[in-house]
Amino acid sequence: MPSETERCFPALRLSAWIMDSLSPNFSSARAWCVPCLVSLDTLQELCRKEKLTCKSIGITKRNLNNYEVEYLCDYKVVKDMEYYLVKWKGWPDSTNTWEPLQNLKCPLLLQQFSNDKHNYLSQVKKGKAITLKENHRALKPAVAEYIVKKAKQRIALQRWQDELNRRKTHKGMIFVENTVDLEGPPSDFYYINEYKPAPGISLVNEATFGCSCRDCFFEKCCPAEAGVLLAYNKNQQIKIPPGTPIYECNSRCQCGPDCPNRIVQKGTQYSLCIFRTSNGCGWGVKTLVKIKRMSFVMEYVGEVITSEEAERRGQLYDNKGITYLFDLDYESDEFTVDAARYGNVSHFVNHSCDPNLQVFNVFIDNLDTRLPRIALFSTRTINAGEELTFDYQMKGSGDVSSDSIDHSPAKKRARTVCKCGAVTCRGYLN
Ligand SMILES: [Zn+2]
Ligand SMILES: [Zn+2]
Ligand SMILES: [Zn+2]
Ligand SMILES: [Zn+2]
Numbered sequence: 001m002p003s004e005t006e007r008c009f010p011a012l013r014l015s016a017w018i019m020d021s022l023s024p025n026f027s028s029a030r031a032w033c034v035p036c037l038v039s040l041d042t043l044q045e046l047c048r049k050e051k052l053t054c055k056s057i058g059i060t061k062r063n064l065n066n067y068e069v070e071y072l073c074d075y076k077v078v079k080d081m082e083y084y085l086v087k088w089k090g091w092p093d094s095t096n097t098w099e100p101l102q103n104l105k106c107p108l109l110l111q112q113f114s115n116d117k118h119n120y121l122s123q124v125k126k127g128k129a130i131t132l133k134e135n136h137r138a139l140k141p142a143v144a145e146y147i148v149k150k151a152k153q154r155i156a157l158q159r160w161q162d163e164l165n166r167r168k169t170h171k172g173m174i175f176v177e178n179t180v181d182l183e184g185p186p187s188d189f190y191y192i193n194e195y196k197p198a199p200g201i202s203l204v205n206e207a208t209f210g211c212s213c214r215d216c217f218f219e220k221c222c223p224a225e226a227g228v229l230l231a232y233n234k235n236q237q238i239k240i241p242p243g244t245p246i247y248e249c250n251s252r253c254q255c256g257p258d259c260p261n262r263i264v265q266k267g268t269q270y271s272l273c274i275f276r277t278s279n280g281c282g283w284g285v286k287t288l289v290k291i292k293r294m295s296f297v298m299e300y301v302g303e304v305i306t307s308e309e310a311e312r313r314g315q316l317y318d319n320k321g322i323t324y325l326f327d328l329d330y331e332s333d334e335f336t337v338d339a340a341r342y343g344n345v346s347h348f349v350n351h352s353c354d355p356n357l358q359v360f361n362v363f364i365d366n367l368d369t370r371l372p373r374i375a376l377f378s379t380r381t382i383n384a385g386e387e388l389t390f391d392y393q394m395k396g397s398g399d400v401s402s403d404s405i406d407h408s409p410a411k412k413r414a415r416t417v418c419k420c421g422a423v424t425c426r427g428y429l430n
Helices: 014-022 040-050 107-128 141-167 307-316 403-407
Strands: 069-078 081-088 097-100 174-177 272-276 283-287 296-300 303-306 325-328 335-338 357-363 373-378 387-390
Touching: 069 107, 069 141, 081 141, 107 141, 141 174, 283 387, 296 357, 303 307, 307 325, 307 335, 357 387
Parallel strands: 174 272
Antiparallel strands: 069 081, 081 097, 272 283, 296 373, 303 335, 325 335, 357 373
8 A cells, every 4th residue: 555645646546457457347446546656658568468458548459469669760641641660669670660640649759759850950951051841741861860869869868867866876866968969878987976996095984083972063073173163054054165174974973864064975965967068068967956055066076096197097088088187185186086987977067167166175984184075065056957067177275376286287187178158267177
């Protein structure tokens, strides 16, 4: 029995399905009804598998043996009849068949097909300044080709989105969107939730000290022990200036998960979207919900490597690769975080010279000052739909004019031109 009995699901009643299929005469016994949490698709699939008909979910004797349309590939008109070339789910391209429109029960896919067609035609018109003679009998091969590519891309991005959400350990959901071009998921990127130390580098995962406060907000807590102020106010906003370290409560502390000094360790709380930018900046990240100012948004993670290794990789990487190298220069310059192949959502966050995220060094279970964790906090209120950005030059130091920039290994790496568009743009990413 579902515990949330007040929840209502769209006209789907498992009991109705059972009764309809097994014993149609019972269909008046409504007292049995329970809300069904299974999706319509799944129920239909189940019916097909068991060869059961169920009128209330649209499985009739007539369509019981129908195949599922994965996407539509092409269109033609023969003897005033409209046909679509269908790619069947779970079947190879070679088994695609032309089906009359009247047989297709896939309004969303038909809509998608029509949208893709119009998008393509409007792009071509814009690009070449020609008026295409619309052929109502058949599609031009280039149009059909584009529609198929778009359909395949959509499936690949959906699969990637599912994978990202399976891998992530934080609360916020990750969405993926590309309405701009045909780019699919990155081919050489692996989602991780925390630092991945290179061989030979050890990250201590247990603190040497933990507090025993009854209230970490008012008492001398972990930050005091490290000689700094508590980083957060009662609204979970950061109140210390950039460049100041954050010392959060750790696994040795007596306090519980609701301690006001446990923020970064809880991970991203917001639903974010990796999206294709329309200004040539590749992938970017936008928030799907409003983010309060001074709030923790995400951590910057990647492989932890030595600065020498970063130097070597910096020579091999192209301009894009170089931007993923994040020197941990809080107190030494021994280590670098490389998020090029291994990373989280932060891998996709673009640079801006006028950013809405700010970098902070964080110590939780690892108190080794050479290896701070990197957290990105909002500098202002960020509205739903806004792109998230941080200043690649502010990595760690929090001060662009500090020595850490001029003497960092980044200086020896090739420079990348900035496309952020801010009034205060400095012209380069690194
Ligand atoms: Zn405490
Ligand atoms: Zn503590
Ligand atoms: Zn605490
Ligand atoms: Zn710029």
